Amino acid sequence: MIARIERRGLVQRSDEPHDARACRIRLTTTGIEVQRRVGRVHARQVTAAMTRALSSAQLETLRDIADVLTTASQHAYTEHQSSAKEA
Structure with a gap:
């Protein structure tokens, strides 16, 4: 899964300086933009679902x-x- 979103340019891997068995994964600028957009849509959906009955x-x-x-x-x-x- 990480390889797939890395190919899409959403995350970037880098070596973990203190543990050769691990790597760090961080969002790219594009990944941050996508996360914010998806997050806003998700927040609206959750808000609607949670407040519909009130x-x-x-x-x-x-x-x-x-x-x-x-x-x-x-x-x-x-x-x-x-x-x-x-x-």
Whole structure:
């Protein structure tokens, strides 16, 4: 499978400097563009599937809850980073 997407110019292999048994595989510029395009389509499909059964009011509540959780996780991450620097 990797050889196939490598031939299409989506990934590039390089030697793993610390382990001769392995190689690194990274997306090429074209691969990144394809991944982003596919990712956007996938995100829209998942969003549609997950929200189809919700009313407008329920979607608004879900957005509000997601905003609160996102803010809380950002604060927790910032606090964790600050205490890690102090230690």
